[in-house]
Amino acid sequence: MNRKRVDILQALVLFARIVQYGSLSGAANHSGLSRSAVSKQLYALEEKLGIRLLQRSTRNIKLTEAGKQVLREATQIQAAYERVEILSEDLQGQVGGHLKVSCSAGIGRAHLVPLVKQFRALYPKVHVQLLLEDRFVDLIDDQIDVAIRVGHLPDSSLIALRLGEMTWVVCASPDYLRKKGTPEIPADLLQHDCLHYRNSQNSYNNWLFMGPNGEERISLNCCLSINDSTALAQAAEDGQGIVWIDKSSLGDALETGRLVQVLQDYTLGSGYPIYAVYPARHHLPAKTRKFIEFLTEHFSPHIQS
Structure with a gap:
């Protein structure tokens, strides 16, 4: 496969991420690129295909009719690309990368801060970003890998793993x-x-x-x-x-x-259940899978059910 074809495939993956995260900045943060680099790759892709994929303004983006058709193919390429990335990690035995975790401040201080220290001792190549905040976080929009949530959860496409119950x-x-x-x-x-x-x-x-x-x-x-x-x-x-x-x-x-x-x-009265919540995916990255397994085994004995 020649270099130009590789560049187009990477640009299509980036295009799918722009739509997924709703902005060039969101795709840039997820991909480890600057916003200007994302903008240049999108422009180059549109030039190569000879069509406009997105209508862009200072506040939002909107798919063109051609963009909608290209997105269907780009989404499949993105899914395949991410599966191969995960497979590569597994085959190489690597557990690394950026792991973004959201939790309420109280539970975070009492449980997650000491647990993150233990987890990173096992997997030093994982950089953990721990967000302690008492607000509802949208895992997809905020690009959260794992959230710790308390209480009975509404139905959603997210996966919830019960860790224990408050006492x-x-x-x-x-x-x-x-x-x-x-x-x-x-x-x-x-x-x-x-x-x-x-x-x-x-x-x-x-x-x-x-x-x-x-x-x-x-x-x-x-x-x-x-x-x-x-x-x-x-x-x-x-x-x-x-x-x-x-x-x-x-x-x-x-x-x-x-x-x-x-x-x-x-x-x-009965305590609220505590869950680890994460987006549904066919293949979880090794960093996310290992962190969830670690939480299941090591979450505080005070609230293990």
Whole structure:
């Protein structure tokens, strides 16, 4: 195969990525190229084919009618090209490249940061970009390889692998309990300073208890809400109130007595499941496959189901 034909095939792969990611910049980021290099290759491809593939403006791109027809073929070439890349990695025994992982800040700090250190010790050629943010991330648009998500997932084309389940505890610092007293029944919480987790999508201030009288749901007007579970645990340790929180966010605070569990005669509502989520593909890159396998084996024992 001559060089010009190879260049055209590579340009077609790049064209498919431009459409896939919705912009020249998105294709450039995924391909490790500059935006200007992507623009030049697209222009050269259009010149070679003698047709306009995309209508481009400062804000978006739009396929021409000819572009739609070429895209069908380019998508097949792109899929074959990516399968060969993955096959090459497997045959050479290589695990490397850029791995982009998204997770909420609290779970990321408690679990993923130490796990990434262990994973990179095994696979030093993998560069991990860990995004800790409490917002809904679109895996395709944001080019995420793996996301850690909490709660029941909506139906989608994504693959979800269950890693475990949160375990709830209600606790406070010894200093707070000495000053304000210890609640004996859930309704007592209405007379206490309470702390809860809240992000842009949800506010977790409805606490569910199961006891001798069945279910008791307490809706609290909490004095402090934080969108980071690590900071929420710290606020409880500082004596600011009683918190309902995932046990895995507390580190050794319960074992060392910095926090004390309350209302232990009651069973708390079931914890949210935790999933590793990734785009559906016929062949996962070795870096993604190995990271998912690593998570399945090593995710925190506090929340393994």
